[in-house]
Amino acid sequence: MAGNERIKARQSLASDINASPQRGAGAWRGLPARLLVLTVGFVMLAEVLIFLPSVANFRNVWLQSHLDTAEAASIVYLDTADPMLSEKAQAELLAATRAQAVVIREGAASRLMASSPMAGPVAEHIDLTVMQPFATIRSALALLVSAENTTYRVFAPMKSREATMELVQSNEFLRGAVRTYARNVALISLAISLITAGLVYLALFFLIVRPIRRLSANMVAFAREPDNRELLLQPSRRADEIGVVERQLADFESDLHSTLRQRQRLADLGLAVSKINHDLRNILASAQLFSDRLADVRDPLVQRLLPKLVKTIDRATEYSQSVLAYGTAEESKPRRRRHRLRLVVEEVHDLLDFGSANPVEWRNEVSEAIEAEIDLEQMVRAILNLCRNALQAMQRDEAGESGINRLTISAEEKDGANAPRIIMRVADTGPGIEETVRHDLFRPFKKSASRGGAGLGLVIAAEILRAHGGAIEVERSSEAGTVFRLEFQAQAN
Secondary structure (H helix, E strand, O other), X not given: OHHHHHHHHHHHHHHHHHHOOOOOOOHHHOHHHHHHHHHHHHHHHHHHHHHHHHHHHHHHHHHHHHHHHHHHHHHHHOOOOOOOOOXXXXXXXXXXXXXXXXXXXXXXXXXXXXXXXXXXXXXXXXEXXXXXXXXXXXXXXXXXXXXXXXXXXXXXXXXXXXOEEEEEEEHHHHHHHHHHHHHHHHHHHHHHHXXXXXXXXXXXXXXXXXXXXXXXXXXXXXXXXXXXXXXXXXXXXXXXXXXXXXXXXXXXXXHHHHHHHHHHHHHHHHHHHHHHHXXXXXXXXXXXXXXXXXOOOOOHHHHHHHHHHHHHHHHHHHHHHHHHHHOOOOOOOOOOEEEEHHHHHHHHHHOOOOOOOOOOEEEEOOOOOOEEEEOHHHHHHHHHHHHHHHHHHHHHOHHHOOOOOEEEEEEEEEOOOOOOEEEEEEEEOOOOOOHHXXXXXXXXXXXXXXXXXXXXXXXXXXXXXXXXXXXXXXXEEEOOEEEEEEXXXXXXX
16 A cells, blocks of 8 residues: 555656646745846836936927927017017917027027016026937936926027027926826836736746746656656657757656666666575586596596586686675676687687587687787676677578578787777677667667577676777678677786
């Protein structure tokens, strides 16, 4: 019951992670809240950059509109001989233009259309024909923040004749109009900012934030339980950068999960091997005892095969002891001595079964002159694993029974950067290796050379070659056969 509950809990956790974002430390301390604040801030900043020129432009428009009003109201009196309007007309004109004085300048002559007592000296002269953006913005800001009433003079060319219309006004009315406009624009800008920020936030949240939260939640959960297959990320079908990240992370988690399972299997296998070795040593001890008794048999065949039998039993005993003592899935450090590689290959030949029903031709093309510092036992095991796989592949190949089954081993010595290197090739005329399984050849339990095998032969060979400063690879493989390339240092560093 407890196991079933644990499985259900894992599945529920995996479903929650793959379907919804992680709820972290606090809503306002996470990425979405920061994104919302930044979006509103940036939009408001953009609105401010628009707001200031807009207020300055409103100031100019307000001033120009009052100049136009003064021109429209004064134009009917320009052709009269009376230089001044009646008091009533002046009062109406000053009220319409919010001015203290209305003046028309035509050439060198000036005509005062209307006036009232001045509140104070003129503090500023505004020429609407001159474009001064920064001065205009500065003046508009002063109106917004200043409470002092001052008088200014504004003038611009008339539209109806070659003359200049001039007004003297108190900043009280202009300040009120500018502040009202600024308030309205600020409220509209705030509304636009919030709506725009909300839309941008929602778009970024669904496109970026939510997938990132899903990825981070999955990584946290998978880090806690990498052995739980239910927590593997299920990538979406997105074709953008986040989709690429999702697929890469899913592949990484799948590979890591597979690697952990392999390591666990290796650990279990190591424990089993240790137990088997304990009993196998007793069996090998009995086999050694029987081989010692065979020494007294005078049969020529027995005397010819007995040294090989004794040597094989000794090798098995020594290897069993080293595995039991080392206690890991890794190879021990090589004990390197100089050997002739041709004799090493011949020793491998003595340990192989070339069959009778479907015999295999053997060729040792390694020169007598090639020598290398190697661990004899380890190198024999590495080459033996490759050769045994090749033999089993050719002997199982029914389609190739009428052809030639041949196993060839060759070697050459080449100069390396620090020391000479040996390149060996193990070539067969078997059916070849399928393309779909080549990338898993040197991974534990992925590809077995024979039915019922553990899939560790090539893994062991690769580890031995790495310990000798080299590597193993499939040089080529086709229906005509397979060639494995072994490269290692000829001398120990």
